Amino acid sequence: MDKRRVIRAALLGFGTVGSGVYLLASRLGEELVNKAGASLEIRRILVRNLDKKREGADPALFTDNWNEILEDEEIQIVIELMGGIEPARTYVSEALKAGKNVVTANKDLLAEYGGELLELAKQNGCDLMFEASVAGAVPIIRALKQSLAGAELTEVAGIVNGTTNYILTKMSEVSMDYRDALELAMKKGYAEADPTADVEGYDAGRKIAIMASIAFNSRVTFSQVPTEGITKITAKDIQYARDFGYVIKLLGIAKKEEDGIEVKVHPMLVPEDHPLASVRSSFNAVFVRGDACDEAMFMGRGAGKMPTASAVMGDVIDVMVNIIHGSCGRMGCTCYKNIPVKEEGSTMSKYFLRVQVSDRPGALANIAGVLGNNNVSIAQVYQKRSENGVAELVIITDRVMERNFNDSLTVIRGMTAMKEVSSVIRVY
Ligand code: NAP
Ligand code: HSE
16 A cells, blocks of 8 residues: 555535544544555635635635646545535536546435436446435435345335434423524534425425435425425424323335425424434434335434534545545436325324314314215324313324325314314324
8 A cells, every 4th residue: 555645525504514634634644554555635725705714724725716626637526515505516516527526415406416426427427425415424425325225125214314313302391492492502513504305394395306216216306395394393393292102203204105205394392212203413314115125224413513524424435435446326216217206295203283172062063074084094083172161182093195184184273163274283
């Protein structure tokens, strides 16, 4: 092994993750020679604002000119940690066309343009690696692409957003208010710059699109994933869930059915004895089911500076090894099938329904009748009588066609005894 070999890279972005990657690369130092067969030089760091005060890296490394990196033929790895679609899509495409390998943590980009970028990587014999784009330090991309390639996977279900898992854990365990928990998650660096993507389920939607594409060898894009976030979950829902033996989690779920791929993101009541129920705080976990592999779960830190940097550096080391062995582009796109994504409403779910009705004879019977008429069978019912003539009803259904449940909900909302439909949450 040539111990003097140096591989040169550029960082695009020096925010939470970019500064973590720089720190980790410096910390690894010469250890990289043992791990990867060469040392790594971060030659340039692209940022938006050159006037911002930066700590931890030589000021001479910073630039706001992408062309300085693109045109530097010695730079073999571009590490994209800016986020968003543009200019990331342009820079990654240009880097690949110039024969540079790319490592990215950008799920927004991968979930919409993964197919196009992987094709570019293939055409140019380059690596495009994106382990950190899903579940931070949890090595789920490699697991799905390589370790589980021998199994036919049928389900991937994940807690893949650290911010919302942190908020739900704080609301559930210490009765923290939603806003306070969100503020704390932002302070800890888990949340996106605009946390709407976290709390509305878009971030999880991007991650489940990426995982479903790999797990089922068929491209799923973010635009095909119906998403619902956690903003409507109340302390009361959490309490009822607990009483029924569940915890509430935001799940990204993808299933391969006979007639297509079912994929969505929404809060769910997860049975307390399911492995996903015990995943707390900002931890992420991905539960996988397949034929030969049976069930497996992968868990770890899904967000934050160093956990995400750890996944990025794992990819960088892999690319370095490929450069040394002349084998870049070895693991490209694995979407060789074309399975349709099922339409919203044509999928099956169990539901938790909480409503406020006038406390008079026949109210429960009427609701049960509407559900029954729409082929929605009831598994459990709980009624709490309040003092002002309004009763709270909680119903858990069996697994039903979502369209049938939605049809019954439309009728239930219009009933004269109905005061309010307070919550509708799916049950895992
Ligand atoms: P961040 O803290 O907002 O940092 C973004 C960095 O990119 C900043 O240094 C910014 O420059 C630079 N940048 C943005 N737009 C640019 C442009 N047009 N030209 C040049 N530089 C630009 O973001 P982050 O949290 O590190 O996230 C980076 C990526 O990792 C995103 O794709 C994110 O989804 C992903 N990710 C993040 C986490 C996490 O826990 N934070 C976890 C997994 C994946 P300035 O400093 O000059 O503003
Ligand atoms: N905002 C994301 C989260 C960061 O909370 O999980 C990791 O992608």
